Amino acid sequence: MAPDWRGASRFACLWLLALALVGCAAPSASPIPTTVPRIIVVTPTALMTRVPTVARATPTAQTASAATEEISPDDAACQAALLKHYTAASDSCLASADGMICSGGQSVDIASGAQIAVDSIDRLRTLPFSLDAGMGLVWLRMAQTLLADALVIGEAELGSLSSGEPWRALTIESGQANAECAAVPPVGALVAQSRYGQTARLDINGVAAAIDGTLIVMTQAQTSHFVVIEGSVRLSVGARSLSLVVGTQASLAYPTGDWTAPADLPAEASLLDYAVLQDLPIALFARPLPIPQPGYAQTRGGVNMRAAPSINGRLLYLVPAGETMSVLGISSDGEWLHIRLGNGEMGWMSAGLLAKSLGEITHVYDDAPPPPQRLGVHANLAVVNVPAGGNLRAAPDTAFQVLRTLPVGTETKLLARSPYSPWVKVQAADDIGWMALFTLTTQSVISSLPIDYQVPLPTRATPTPSFSFGGGHAYPDPSGGY
Secondary structure, three states, X not given: OOOOHHHHHHHHHHHHHHXXXXXXXXXXXXXXXXXXXXXXXXXOOOOOOXXXXXXOOOOOOOXXXXXXXXXXXXXXXXXXXXXXXHHHHHHHHOOOOOOEEXXXXXXXXXXXXXXXXXXXXXXXXXXXXXXXXXXXXXXEEOOHHHOEEXXXXXXXXXXXXXXXXXXXXXXXXXXXXXOOOXXXXXXXXXXXXXXXXXXXXXXXXXXXXXXXXXXXXXXXXXXXXXXXXXXXXXXXXXXXXXXXXXXXXXXXXXXXXXXOOOOOOOOOOEEOOHHHHOOOOHHHOOOOOOOOOOEEEEEOEOEEEEOOOOOOOOEEEEEOOOOEEEEEEEOOOOOEEEEEOOOOOEEEEEHHHEEEEEOOOOOEXXXXXXXXXXOHXXXXXXXXXXXXXXXXXOOOOOOOOEEEEEOOOOEEEEEEEOOOOOEEEXXXXXXXXXXXXXXXXEOOOHHHXXXXXXXXXXXXXXXXXXXXXXXXXXXXXXXXXO
């Protein structure tokens, strides 16, 4: 069909003006760079900005349809068994201390629920799923100096190759899942996460990995797959290196039976294989996060992120140019991408304003799912830690009325978080109010709580929290860590 030039002319002036206001730089002739900013900092604003979000006049070229799958009774029973197993494992192991290994499931070397020092063992073998015993789950809380932690999921065999720093250098060989449960990850996997704002340096299957985010490693046949689902990772083999950003992976070939001597790095990264990753239990990660769709998007100029896929959606942030973001889904009209920033915040951006390198997007929705939260006792429990008691206030700032003082040790349920301050909305018995985050001890993921935008603004200036890749999280403390 011939293009509608008359329609295009009617939008021309508005289009040019909008682009100028949004601040989109002209696209570079080179591909999207393979590096990502070390730390990004964005803060929410309660006020509207003069910078508009531009909806494109023509639909995007790529849309996807959501497949509706019926769950059989056997699959439903399997999913219920998995959830029970995952919850019990989370309660047992997520709060493990640094330098400890905790088994949350079937393991040849460690009894379920047991914790041992990381330097007391140099081999691990986890077992595949069964309805009676669950599946292999082992948390490696590595030494503080390694700046990383790992989770083994499903059947896998791991070996530590370093004596001075246990588990800094390791090998993994994945096993295959049993066919009795469709919700089980098909391949055993190692999930390695760096600490917030830190670069973890591990040697995995003979590959030096500098991790700023979350890396998944799994093997199939004689190939190791290194998959980035958060942040960026730099892989090195000998004198060669390859940078991966979120939504991409690299696959290396190995000689039979030897996971310490990889072939050369591939010339470039490929898009991740979502089908292999979609059943990973993300609530069990040290830092829970959704599995992204294949590929990534990048801002070319300042772009608005909104709470809904519409120009009338609440404005959350003006995201600056040069941010590389994971893509979680697409709106039903194909005009908006649901994205996740490097700081963990999620929202909608107009697809036409973004540079993209994407594969097939299989998640199609207009109502975004909530961020992943931990399971069991770590989901929304917080305990008052101030000896003199913690003040429960009417809104999230010290300028607001104190409703009552909760005694030290009082258990509260986390309900929401503030849009402008490091405060959380809690319920204690029949009382609901706001408390400063530092007055509570919790292992909940604060960034996964919904934001309550209905709270009043304070009458004076108040510091905004940094929800960058380095803060905004309460486990184990509000200032950083997990």
